[in-house]
Amino acid sequence: MNRKKFEVIAREEADQHTIYVKGELDLAVAAEFRSAIEPLISTDKEVILDMGELTYIDSTGMGILIFFLKARKEENRAFAVQNIPQKIKKLLDLTGITRFLPVQDGAPGQEAGEV
Template sequence: MNITHNYNPSTNTWEVSLSGEVDVYSAPQLKEVLHSLLDQHNSSIVIDCQDLKYIDSTGLGVLIGVLKRVKDNNGNISIKNLKPYIKKIFTITGLDKIFLIEVQE
């Protein structure tokens, strides 16, 4: 798993790029990075998943936890460029209704 991030002050948004595989091994790192970003600016987050190959329930759990914190500050999390087979996981778990989701063409 690899995470890069950039804060866009004009939109007050963290732009995060998430790639590779998020599982029980890498999810703690994802949690640590996202919470550290919110410690700096508790703003909305846009996560680009163009190169995300895999995410399981541990990764989804991290995103849910971070979303709670973002929503407490009236922000949101947008997830874009999801591969269709990963979007399917968000759909079957109902998470497509609480995150703003955009599927990869």
């Protein structure tokens, strides 16, 4: 099996945390992804999830994404995604998740809905 290695890179800047995900986000790496983003639930800084190099996401990965989105919303903290690959966006659109995700890079005026 030729799996693409999953990687999470976190960068902290003055006013935001950017989380870069790369490879396949599935059940096998879900714990790694969750442990990388969970500490950022309560941060005052905006959290940006950059999906530019994400090649695959399964229901487990989407579940963690929804969990994080809800947790940030409950704490009135800013969260957005950027650089969603077309095939990932299509899946998020089909499942209805994109209407709740604020997209930072190319959808002016797009707002997050109620989760």
